[in-house]
Amino acid sequence: MKLVVFGANGPTGQLLTKQALAEGHAVTAVTRHPEAFPLRDARLRVLCGDVFDRLSVEEAVAGQDAVLSTLGVPYSRKPITLYSQGTAHIVWAMNRYGVRRLVCVSSSGVDPHPELLDRMLLLGRRHLQIALLGYVAHYNQHRPHRTLGQAPPLGAVPPPAPAANVRILRVDRLGGLIHEYIQVA
Numbered sequence: 162m163k164l165v166v167f168g169a170n171g172p173t174g175q176l177l178t179k180q181a182l183a184e185g186h187a188v189t190a191v192t193r194h195p196e197a198f199p200l201r202d203a204r205l206r207v208l209c210g211d212v213f214d215r216l217s218v219e220e221a222v223a224g225q226d227a228v229l230s231t232l233g234v235p236y237s238r239k240p241i242t243l244y245s246q247g248t249a250h251i252v253w254a255m256n257r258y259g260v261r262r263l264v265c266v267s268s269s270g271v272d273p274h275p276e277l278l279d280r281m282l283l284l285g286r287r288h289l290q291i292a293l294l295g296y297v298a299h300y301n302q303h304r305p306h307r308t309l310g311q312a313p314p315l316g317a318v319p320p321p322a323p324a325a326n327v328r329i330l331r332v333d334r335l336g337g338l339i340h341e342y343i344q345v346a
């Protein structure tokens with residue numbers, strides 16, 4: 162197959178490129194720094210490209226059978242648009258050239274589930290310990306698991322009481338990252 166790898170110059174991308182070449186695929190490796198790309202092969206094309214630049218994405222995607230993305234960005238406190246905007250450009254080019262296969266690895270920061278601790282800025286060891294205690298308690302006592310029973314490991318939350326004077330109380334855990342709801346009479 163003809164494969165294009167975005168993020169080919171990172172650790173994951175280099176490994177993926179090597180494996181794809183070893184499997185006999187023709188690979189286009191996209192990097193903003195082609196001069197620093199360490200791999201050479203008769204079936205490898207190293208292409209200078211930036212996913213924020215739609216035209217260079219288009220050039221890379223045209224004529225491929227599949228697109229692989231291992232794009233990554235260093236941790237930062239600034240908003241990150243590499244995954245959203247870069248992938249939007251990739252998908253746009255794929256639609257334009259009728260490429261139908263896309264495989265991405267990404268950062269768990271793009272996961273919309275609010276339970277994830279990686280949305281927290283941890284200020285020190287003690288903060289980490291408190292956060293972990295709160296998360297483990299939530300995980301074991303509250304969070305429904307993706308099982309047939311949909312119950313947390315320490316037992317299901319009791320069913321709602323039929324009484325009319327029951328109030329729902331919201332409890333914030335982890336500084337408000339997670340909300341739990343309990344009933345009070």
Ligand SMILES: NC(=O)c1ccc[n+]([C@@H]2O[C@H](COP(=O)([O-])OP(=O)(O)OC[C@H]3O[C@@H](n4cnc5c(N)ncnc54)[C@H](OP(=O)(O)O)[C@@H]3O)[C@@H](O)[C@H]2O)c1
Pocket residue numbers: 167168169170171172173174191192193194210211212213231232233234235243247266267268269
């Ligand atoms: N490494 C891990 O332990 C780990 C764990 C979990 C998930 N992941 C995820 O796996 C993915 C790959 O991680 P990684 O550590 O192998 O790679 P990485 O070093 O984070 O980044 C991969 C490459 O993305 C390229 N890139 C960045 N901005 C770009 C842009 N605007 N246009 C084109 N290319 C751009 C860079 O290549 P150039 O500078 O050469 O352009 C960089 O080498 C990431 O999404 C990461 O979140 C990694």
